[in-house]
Amino acid sequence: MLKLRRTLIFGILLLMGFVSNAQQSKVTAAYTFLQQGKLDSAKANIDAAVVHPETIGDGQAWYIRGFVYKTIYNQTEKANKESKIRIEALISFKKSLSIDTAQENVQENIKNIKYLATTLYNDAAASLDTIDYKIAVKNFDIFREYYLLVDPSKENFKRKEIDFANAIATVYTRIYEGDRKGKVDFLNLAKAAYNRALAFDPNNINANYNMGILYYNQAVNLINQSDYDLDIVALNDVQDNSINLFKASLPFMEKAYSLDPNRKETLLGLSGIYFSLNEKEKSNEFKQKLEQIGK
Amino acid sequence: MKKLVFIFVSVMLLSSWMVVPADQSEEANAKIKAIYIYNFTKYIEWPETYKEGNFVVGVLGTSIPLVNELNKMATSKTVGTQKFEIKSVVSPSECAKCHIVYILSDNSAQLPDVLGKVKGKSALIVTDKSGLATKGSAINFFVDGNKQKIELNKSNIEKYKLKVASTLVEMSVQVK
Numbered sequence: 001m002l003k004l005r006r007t008l009i010f011g012i013l014l015l016m017g018f019v020s021n022a023q024q025s026k027v028t029a030a031y032t033f034l035q036q037g038k039l040d041s042a043k044a045n046i047d048a049a050v051v052h053p054e055t056i057g058d059g060q061a062w063y064i065r066g067f068v069y070k071t072i073y074n075q076t077e078k079a080n081k082e083s084k085i086r087i088e089a090l091i092s093f094k095k096s097l098s099i100d101t102a103q104e105n106v107q108e109n110i111k112n113i114k115y116l117a118t119t120l121y122n123d124a125a126a127s128l129d130t131i132d133y134k135i136a137v138k139n140f141d142i143f144r145e146y147y148l149l150v151d152p153s154k155e156n157f158k159r160k161e162i163d164f165a166n167a168i169a170t171v172y173t174r175i176y177e178g179d180r181k182g183k184v185d186f187l188n189l190a191k192a193a194y195n196r197a198l199a200f201d202p203n204n205i206n207a208n209y210n211m212g213i214l215y216y217n218q219a220v221n222l223i224n225q226s227d228y229d230l231d232i233v234a235l236n237d238v239q240d241n242s243i244n245l246f247k248a249s250l251p252f253m254e255k256a257y258s259l260d261p262n263r264k265e266t267l268l269g270l271s272g273i274y275f276s277l278n279e280k281e282k283s284n285e286f287k288q289k290l291e292q293i294g295k
Numbered sequence: 296m297k298k299l300v301f302i303f304v305s306v307m308l309l310s311s312w313m314v315v316p317a318d319q320s321e322e323a324n325a326k327i328k329a330i331y332i333y334n335f336t337k338y339i340e341w342p343e344t345y346k347e348g349n350f351v352v353g354v355l356g357t358s359i360p361l362v363n364e365l366n367k368m369a370t371s372k373t374v375g376t377q378k379f380e381i382k383s384v385v386s387p388s389e390c391a392k393c394h395i396v397y398i399l400s401d402n403s404a405q406l407p408d409v410l411g412k413v414k415g416k417s418a419l420i421v422t423d424k425s426g427l428a429t430k431g432s433a434i435n436f437f438v439d440g441n442k443q444k445i446e447l448n449k450s451n452i453e454k455y456k457l458k459v460a461s462t463l464v465e466m467s468v469q470v471k
Contacts, residue, residue: 278330
């Protein structure tokens with residue numbers, strides 16, 4: 001009975017060693033296949049290795065997995081802005097970074113994450129249109145997550161956040177302008193995006209000006225969309241609502257003006273806002289400044 | 296590893312400034328005025344002899360946005376069976392043939408001349424400068440709390456054999 005138990009334990013240990021070696025050799029095999037350019041085989045081996053308990057915590061295995069996926073991405077998926085292979089590569093490098101106690105691949109992991117995150121940023125930028133905007137947002141979110149992981153300096157990232165927020169706000173505005181009645185949600189999304197840019201930089205002239213214009217146009221559209229049949233009571237309501245919007249526009253436009261008093265678009269915007277608020281003297285003041293600049 | 300740079304170009308292009316068309320605010324203001332003017336035709340009644348031919352709105356002075364807006368209104372609205380006819384009026388003498396005469400604020404000084412020309416006629420005189428409802432105008436636009444409102448002088452309406460509905464009187468600031 002004792003002999004049987006010893007044999008069983010020995011057998012289990014032997015099997016465990018064999019499995020362990022087998023998993024390590026799968027990592028090695030994946031690396032070899034990668035070097036040979038046999039990416040399918042490299043992927044099959046490394047995928048098997050990283051789910052096995054013996055190598056699931058092996059930073060080297062995860063690093064190789066990241067490299068295999070990154071190579072597949074570069075060779076076959078670069079045109080795919082929603083590449084899942086790229087995400088798998090990033091997940092793998094991140095995992096490797098977090099468990100790489102020997103600090104063997106820290107710099108390589110960081111370099112690869114930065115590289116792939118940058119491709120995400122560029123794909124986000126390339127998707128900034130009225131059709132692919134969701135891809136842009138998704139890619140920028142993933143870019144943010146990974147880029148901040150390897151370069152946590154928020155100051156470096158601020159510029160990118162502002163640029164992206166301003167750009168996506170412009171896209172949302174275009175969608176809204178294409179169908180003002182049906183796409184009101186996009187007006188709110190545009191405002192939220194400009195607010196995001198302004199939260200990072202309250203002195204961002206672009207976000208201030210465009211936010212001012214958003215409110216201004218909303219007010220003007222409210223009036224222009226009104227029917228001639230509107231009775232005077234309803235017209236008063238339209239006027240009240242539009243005045244509130246013109247007033248909401250004013251601080252953003254004033255801020256843009258304070259940041260660049262000679263910008264023609266801002267002077268035109270302020271002249272228009274004050275005209276609409278029936279403050280003709282102030283409107284003319286900005287009109288005159290605009291004419292002086294034009295001379 | 297191939298170095299990859301951030302592509303800012305498309306982002307910067309999309310961040311370009313939106314531009315306000317120069318006369319957008321004037322157009323919006325003209326739309327408010329046009330809605331008011333159309334309301335006047337609903338709440339004021341002209342004598343039977345004025346219910347034939349076109350319903351003429353004369354604008355004394357130069358306001359392209361207002362004339363454009365009134366012309367736009369004329370394409371879709373009528374006064375009973377009468378079609379709108381929008382006229383840019385240069386001289387007060389042309390006002391005698393109008394159902395409504397709108398005197399722009401820059402031309403306010405011509406109010407006495409206009410009043411002289413429409414004597415004995417049925418014209419609604421509309422002005423756009425503070426205080427004119429006490430100086431012969433029937434309806435005067437004024438600004439209160441950033442809002443475009445109207446003051447109405449009932450006797451200046453009835454003087455021209457026009458009947459004004461109490462609804463319009465109640466919705467206006469009354470001036471005597």
